[in-house]
Amino acid sequence: MSYTAIADQPEGDLHDPDTFITKYIYSQDHKVIAIQYTVTAIAVGLVALVLSGLMRLQLGFPDTFSFIDPSNYYQFITMHGMIMVIYLLTALLLGGFGNYLIPLMVGARDMVFPFLNMLSFWFYFVSVIVLMASFFVPGGPTGAGWTLYPPQAILEGTPGSDWGIILMLVSLTIFIVAFTMGGLNYVTTVLQARARGMSLMRMPLTIWGIFVATILGLLAFPALLVSAIMMLMDKVVGTSFFMPALVSMGEQLSYSGGSPILFQHLFWFFGHPEVYIVALPAFGMVSDVLAVHARKNIFGYRMMVWAIVAIGGLSFIVWAHHMYVSGMNPYFGFFFATTTLIIAVPTALKVYNWVLTLYRGNIHLRTPMLFAIGFIFTFTHGGLTGLFLGNVVIDLPLSDTYFVVAHFHMVMGVSPIMVLFAAIYHWFPLVSGKHLNVRLSKLHFWITFIGTYAIYLPMHYLGFLGVPRRYYAMGDTDFIPASAQTLNANITIAALIVGLAQLIFIYNVIISLSKGKKSEPNPWDATSLEWQTPDFPPKHGNWGKTLPVVYRWAYDFSVPGTKYDFIPQNVAEEDVEKENSNAGVESTGDKK
Amino acid sequence: MNFFRTLGEKPWLAQAGEIAVINNSEQNILKGKTALKFLLAVVGVIFFLFTVTFLSRTQFPDFMALSGEPWQPFTNPVQLWYNTAALLLGGIGLQGAKLSAKANHFNKALVGIIIGIFFTLLFLVGQLLVWTQLYALGYVLTSNPANSYFYLFTAVHGLHILGGLVALSYVTFQFIRKNGVARLSSGISLCATYWHFLFVVWLLLFALLTSSPETYKTIAQLCGF
Secondary structure, rough: OOOOOOOOOOOOHOOOOHHHHHHHHHOHHHHHHHHHHHHHHHEEEEEEEHHHHHHEEEEHHOOOOOOHHHHHOOOOOHHHHHHHHHHHHHHHHHHHHHHHHHHHOOOOOOOOOOOHHHHHHHHHHHHHHHHHHOOOOOOOOOOOOOOOOOOOOOOOOOOOOOOOHHHHHHHHHHHHHHHHHHHHHHHHHHHHHEEEEEOOOOOOOOHHHHHHHHHHHHHHHHHHHHHHHHHHHHOOOOOOOOOOOEOOOOOOOOOOOOOOHHHHHHHHHHHHHHHHHHHHHHHHHHHHHHHHOOOOOOOOOOHHHHHHHHHHHHHHHHHHHHOHHOOOHHHHHHHHHHHHHHHHHHHHHHHHHHHHOOOOOOOOOOOOHHHHHHHHHHHHHHHHHHHHHOOOOHHHHHHHHHHHHHHHHHHHHHHHHHHHHHHEEEEEEEEHOOOOHHHHHHHHHHHHHHHHHHHHHHHHHHHHOEEOOOOOOOOOOOOOOHHHHHHHHHHHHHHHHHHHHHHHHHHHHHHHHHHHEEEOOOOOOOOOOHHHOOOOOOOOOOOOOOOOOOOOOOOOOOOOOOOOOOOOOOOOEEEEEEHHHOOOOOOOOOOO | HHHHHHHHHOOOOOOOEEOOOOOOHHHHHHHHHHHHHHHHHHHHHHHHHHHHHHHHHHOOOOOOOOHHHOOOOOOOOOHHHHHHHHHHHHHHHHHHHHHHHHHOOOOHHHHHHHHHHHHHHHHHHHHHHHOOOOOOHOOOOOOOOHHHHHHHHHHHHHHHHHHHHHHHHHHHHHHHHHHEEEEEEEEHHHHHHHHHHHHHHHHHHHHOOOHHHHHHHHHHHOOOO
16 A cells, blocks of 8 residues: 655644734635635525525515516526525535645645635635625626526626626636635645545545545536636627527627537536536535444445546536537437436445445434435435436426426535535534534424425426426416415425524524533544544644644444444554553454 | 556555655645646646637638638738747746756756746737737627637637746745745746646647638537537
8 A cells, every 4th residue: 555755744834823814814724714615605605595585485475575576586596596506515515614624634734725725715705795796786686597598698688687697707707716726725735735644545535525526626617617708708898609690679689600509518518517516525524424423434435435536527428418408419418318327326326335334333313414314315316306307308398397496406405505514513513612502403404304305395296297497477377287386385485494494503503602512522433633633623733743644544433342433543553452452352453 | 557556445454554754845846746737737628628619619600710711811820920939939948947947057047037938928929919910900809700719719828828927926036035946946847837838738729720611620520510
């Protein structure tokens, strides 16, 4: 087994923050940057949550709220989608958890380029400000749908086609710059700054998920950048990259010959890997949460790593399954349906392994575990409907119906959010040194878990009925029975309850930070390095005088013949044997 | 392959691993090299995707190539050849700087850097000159997709060059201010690699933007557009 060559970074080499500003605002410490990312992402996510509530009010009780007109409705849809996918999920999973966990879990003092890391956050912050500014410009934010398809995205008649779309594209461009700066840091830290003994295959799956997702992001976001730049030019200077010759409002426009389908290809070449940019870190984190709270090593570690790598590779050749109805060559559909079904294999493997990790485990149903198990349910359901939609013949009638909305919300909305909550409840004591209130946590879980099913299961049925998505109001249609409206009203009530339930979580975090029960170091008896720091919570520089040395993988739980049911990664075999002989436990020797 | 061997390891088995210890400056070089590899991959993907959209767009009836007929501006692109030579000399200057820094000839290295910066700036000025010439001939940004792509490609490439100049200036100032000899060598080496990469990208763009409609057709057919 070979290890990467590692240099000890002396503690004195670190950029010591000495003022309030360098410590909390322009901080180069990965932990502070992670918290900055997390707080910003959750704040902007709450805006998106409110927008979804407003949309649901309109759908559940049409003609009731005069302040929601069709233009507002489309703006809510667009901003909700874009914020949730990019500015919340991507930023929180990679910017937040990536930043916090990578150096701690691989045993480094910080990211390899701390200044670049700080810039990454501030670029992200600016991108959020630019996006939020679009609420206040003439015409409001863009209402083009989160996919921003041309030609309608930049044409008069679409809400926010003056300034909203420009700010959206500029904001995305800034976000991509921010992500690239952060991403280069993440991959380089994982490859070049691991502690002694931390071979790639000894890394926790959380790091594998974040690492591969970052590579996907680095290679996929350029597609969004390219399409954003070209669309910006179409909008601002009048080029015709994507804009065909067309007549709008009775007037022949100066555009000619561009290809809207080209935009769709570019967008989804980014868009599909984006699903996995969100999913892979979630896969990794949920694996670690399951192993720790089931007191069992993750089932099939190597297979889990291979699956992450395989999914990462395959995610670049499935994008056109989002475009079956775009009029592309039918042979493409055959190819992309096949690749889509193939990518389901490693994904299903992961689900089996999670379930098998639970099998005969010593399961502790703490809140992180509840959310992790909840994730297995929501992800399996979301994944199974994906198999339907991945097939061309089934996708065609279901395309643009609520079935699709239900599918992607289950698979990349609810599921990653479940993992995010699992992760927040799991790592909160590490970050803050406090425990969250257990009763409030469990209440939060049950309302969220049951509530999301109350929202999305009926949506599948609405989709089967043929209820189209993206409609402000259904009007009178023969094929939609009146009962669909009752169902819609129920969905809205469930959505509002789930939305409000998130306030329990926020209240819990705020109250626990000040009055929460103090957490002892390593409260879950975890093995991975982030819980083994000399200070708890970890201080600037993470490791005190010397960096840790790693002797084992991150899943030595319930090893037969040992005194404790876990062996941290930085404990040597001799120390385990010494501990056993002191305690009078008969060692079984090497665990081969 | 090494990667597959890594993926084949069995981490649950207790094994004594070899631990190679290296010093900090070596690690700094490794960090820089790794980050640069990924950065070049990102830049490469950006240009690759622009190129794919370009090739697809060439097959639309309104696309009028900038080369192929005697009256087209790039049938004989003399100015672009001059610019290419300037960028090449810029890269050679940096390569020289890199080798001199490695051999601890710091004055020579500085001369190399200055040559590199001078010719790179000359390249950028040359590109701007081509823009003004095209504009004067009536090949404005929006009049044809071929023109739009020319301006777009050269602008994006130029911005990457400018980014490189910022990094190079940073490395040079660090060297002059702190006399960080070891850092200069690794910094210059990274800059030189970036320059060579952007030179290769420029050669590909040059070939692409000055091809004739027949060439586009052949490439597009090969790619299945």
